[in-house]
Amino acid sequence: MTDAEKTKKLRKDVAPFAKSEVNRSIMQMVNTILPLLAIWGLGYYVLQFSVWYTVACSVIASGFVVRTFIIFHDCTHGSFFKNKKANDYVGFITGVLTSFPYEKWKREHTIHHASSSNLDKRGIGDIDMLTVDEYLEKSKLGRLGYRLYRNPLVMFGLGPLFMVLILNRFNRSDAKKKERINTHLTNVTLIALCGTLIYFVGWQAFLLVQGVTLFIAGSLGIWLFYIQHTYEDSYFEYDDEWDYVKAAVEGSSYYKLPKILQWATGNIGFHHVHHLAPRVPNYNLEAAHESIPPLQNATTITLSTSLESIRYKLYDPDRKKFVSFKEVEALIALRDKNSSKKAA
Numbered sequence: 001m002t003d004a005e006k007t008k009k010l011r012k013d014v015a016p017f018a019k020s021e022v023n024r025s026i027m028q029m030v031n032t033i034l035p036l037l038a039i040w041g042l043g044y045y046v047l048q049f050s051v052w053y054t055v056a057c058s059v060i061a062s063g064f065v066v067r068t069f070i071i072f073h074d075c076t077h078g079s080f081f082k083n084k085k086a087n088d089y090v091g092f093i094t095g096v097l098t099s100f101p102y103e104k105w106k107r108e109h110t111i112h113h114a115s116s117s118n119l120d121k122r123g124i125g126d127i128d129m130l131t132v133d134e135y136l137e138k139s140k141l142g143r144l145g146y147r148l149y150r151n152p153l154v155m156f157g158l159g160p161l162f163m164v165l166i167l168n169r170f171n172r173s174d175a176k177k178k179e180r181i182n183t184h185l186t187n188v189t190l191i192a193l194c195g196t197l198i199y200f201v202g203w204q205a206f207l208l209v210q211g212v213t214l215f216i217a218g219s220l221g222i223w224l225f226y227i228q229h230t231y232e233d234s235y236f237e238y239d240d241e242w243d244y245v246k247a248a249v250e251g252s253s254y255y256k257l258p259k260i261l262q263w264a265t266g267n268i269g270f271h272h273v274h275h276l277a278p279r280v281p282n283y284n285l286e287a288a289h290e291s292i293p294p295l296q297n298a299t300t301i302t303l304s305t306s307l308e309s310i311r312y313k314l315y316d317p318d319r320k321k322f323v324s325f326k327e328v329e330a331l332i333a334l335r336d337k338n339s340s341k342k343a344a
Contacts, residue, residue: 007245010276010294017288018079018279025080028071028283029090033097036064043209044201054208061209062216063264069098069221070266070282076106077278092182096189099164099214103182104171113278116229117251119317120239127155127226132316132328147325150313155226160218220265227306228253228271231299232321248275254289254298255306262286272298 043057074080075091088102095102112125122129130138130146138146148154169187171180198206235251237243255269262269270285273295280288289295301309312322 010245010249010292013292014273014277014280014288014295017284017291018277018281019284020079020082020281021283022081024283025281032064032067032071033094036061036068036097039064040209040213043213044205047205047208051208054205055212058209058212059216061213062220065098065213065217066220066224067264067266068094069100069217070268072098072100072102072105073109073266073268074281076102076109079279079281092186095186096193098217099190100168101171101179101183101186103179104168104175107175107179108172113275116275117234117236117247118239118242119236119315120242127222127229129230130314132314132318132323132331135314135328136332147313152310156219156222159222160215163218163222164214224255224265224268227301227309228255228268230309230312230322231301231306232308232312233299234315234322236315236317236320238317245276248272249295249298251275252298253301254296255301257303261303 039057039061043054043061046053046057071080072091072094075087075094078084078087080090081087091102091106095105108125110125115121115124116126119131128146128149135143135146169183171183175183194206194210197210201209229252231253234253235246237246249272252271252275254272257265257269266282267285268274268282270289273280273285273288274282276295277288309322311324311326313325314323314328315321316323
């Protein structure tokens with residue numbers, strides 16, 4: 001069987017799973033959004049007894065925010081409901097709950113899917129990544145800036161703040177009218193809701209509940225996105241060699257999580273399935289993975305092995321693998337040493 005035939009068969013095999021079921025979608029909203037609102041309310045109530053009770057509620061709520069985001073994410077793909085308006089309405093609501101503008105993220109994420117693992121089409125909807133040569137071509141200041149950006153404290157610490165307070169609040173310069181209006185409406189709705197909460201409970205309580213929840217959820221979200229595309233032998237190619245199916249199955253990992261975490265993250269660990277067929281709703285991803293043998297060949301990452309990916313900072317197209325700064329610095333030292341010998 002040729003590669004083209006394998007690709008055609010793989011897409012045919014996954015097609016039956018790309019069907020939403022209204023009852024399952026509604027049930028997912030009920031067991032996700034209602035508990036989230038209840039936990040937030042409980043967080044404010046128990047503050048009178050102990051700040052740590054509130055923090056505990058916020059930590060738990062962050063898991064439900066991640067799960068709410070997965071609903072939002074499915075709506076942007078048009079996979080949560082068959083009806084477009086239903087996806088748009090639920091997408092807007094879950095976008096407000098997670099602080100994401102629906103139309104803006106929908107467009108940028110669509111671009112991410114169309115260009116994931118394509119070295120010639122980076123920059124929209126993904127985490128910035130340089131190749132080894134691009135890094136070596138930068139000035140010392142440029143390298144420092146990139147190293148800071150890829151530092152875990154910056155990416156997972158400052159990253160959520162930048163995303164919620166800045167990135168999600170403004171449109172790109174090429175955004176169309178519908179997208180701009182949606183972003184402005186999301187911002188106004190958030191200001192109204194946050195202002196009302198602060199008026200009734202105070203800014204300190206607001207930060208302990210909403211602030212802590214969104215910060216933790218944001219860190220988890222960035223981590224999930226990072227780990228599902230950043231592992232040693234992840235697939236990346238330049239445009240003339242890039243292949244959509246290979247980018248999906250080889251450039252996206254299967255993040256094997258404990259069942260409770262798999263539930264909280266809305267099965268997004270089956271990221272290879274999602275990239276192959278974005279119209280598969282989150283509750284069908286596992287079934288697709290288990291039913292289609294070729295999908296089970298995707299790179300599997302666990303909680304423990306995923307921590308190794310923190311050291312991967314640059315992609316080496318020649319060796320087709322991620323490398324660390326330490327490996328590249330050794331290459332720089334060797335290059336400088338050889339240059340010195342030639343000069344002598």
